[in-house]
Amino acid sequence: MLYPILSETRTVQPLNGIWKFMVDTEEKPVDVHKPLPTRRTMAVPGSFNDQGVTRDIRMHCGFVWYEREFTVARNLLDQRIMLRIDAATHEADVYVNGEFLMHHKGGFLPFEGEINSLIRPGKNRLTIRVSNLLDYTTLPVGNYSETVDADGRIRRKVSENFDFFNYAGLSRYVRLYTTPRTYIEDIAITYDVDLEAARAQVNFAVEAKGDYDRVKVRVVDEAGVEVVAGFSDGKTDISVAIENLRLWQPLNAYLYNANVELYKGDELVDAYDEPFGVRTVEVRGLQFLINGQP
Numbered sequence: 483m484l485y486p487i488l489s490e491t492r493t494v495q496p497l498n499g500i501w502k503f504m505v506d507t508e509e510k511p512v513d514v515h516k517p518l519p520t521r522r523t524m525a526v527p528g529s530f531n532d533q534g535v536t537r538d539i540r541m542h543c544g545f546v547w548y549e550r551e552f553t554v555a556r557n558l559l560d561q562r563i564m565l566r567i568d569a570a571t572h573e574a575d576v577y578v579n580g581e582f583l584m585h586h587k588g589g590f591l592p593f594e595g596e597i598n599s600l601i602r603p604g605k606n607r608l609t610i611r612v613s614n615l616l617d618y619t620t621l622p623v624g625n626y627s628e629t630v631d632a633d634g635r636i637r638r639k640v641s642e643n644f645d646f647f648n649y650a651g652l653s654r655y656v657r658l659y660t661t662p663r664t665y666i667e668d669i670a671i672t673y674d675v676d677l678e679a680a681r682a683q684v685n686f687a688v689e690a691k692g693d694y695d696r697v698k699v700r701v702v703d704e705a706g707v708e709v710v711a712g713f714s715d716g717k718t719d720i721s722v723a724i725e726n727l728r729l730w731q732p733l734n735a736y737l738y739n740a741n742v743e744l745y746k747g748d749e750l751v752d753a754y755d756e757p758f759g760v761r762t763v764e765v766r767g768l769q770f771l772i773n774g775q776p
Contacts, residue, residue, distance in 0.1 A: 549608065590621075
């Protein structure tokens with residue numbers, strides 16, 4: 483999963499800001515086909531129980547709802563449109579215009595889904611239900627229990643067995659991004675380093691989807707100068723040698739940039755920039771070595 487970036491072929495649209503917010507009391511089901519029935523708001527990204535000053539928000543155990551509207555420019559509707567959520571602690575169900583898009587469990591990893599079939603020209607509505615419940619299936623593990631009160635309502639409780647407060651919500655960025663229908667899906671960079679020769683053999687494994695016939699990788703240094711370039715048909719990895727190597731060092735984190743491009747004939751189809759550093763890590767005896775140095 484590549485991080486969303488703006489490039490010649492890609493756009494990024496942040497959805498951070500003030501969202502509608504509602505604590506789910508579970509007295510009656512929430513109808514996701516209708517706008518969220520609340521006037522409360524909450525900032526995204528952020529933890530709701532950090533921003534909430536009332537006890538019913540800060541100490542809530544269970545489910546909360548977030549909602550906002552968004553618009554996608556008409557000239558982007560023929561692109562692949564992705565919704566990416568960088569973190570929803572600890573479990574989330576995502577709906578677009580009242581239709582289910584995806585479920586994710588795990589509060590510290592990003593997740594995403596294509597929304598083309600669920601959106602329309604003009605305003606669209608994004609609704610996310612988030613759970614902050616922790617049990618033996620989650621990380622961190624929590625001691626979860628529930629009781630039923632005299633009115634028949636479920637009372638949920640998490641007894642933390644860790645030394646921090648269970649902050650939760652949409653705690654990292656939410657955004658839309660677009661790619662062409664033929665696109666770079668993933669890039670893996672590995673290398674072998676010869677420290678004495680100041681040389682690295684760098685391997686680029688590029689995964690792509692769609693109709694293309696050539697992959698090009700240009701390695702550029704921090705001054706913007708091309709160091710080396712390589713090509714493939716997309717079925718094999720690209721391997722190039724960097725001479726006069728500048729190493730990534732602690733307190734001097736030198737980074738190269740890999741400009742990865744997809745082509746169909748002479749036409750540029752997709753482009754992605756991936757910064758990377760080159761260094762060695764080794765344990766020798768009782769020493770931890772970076773680039774051969776303790």
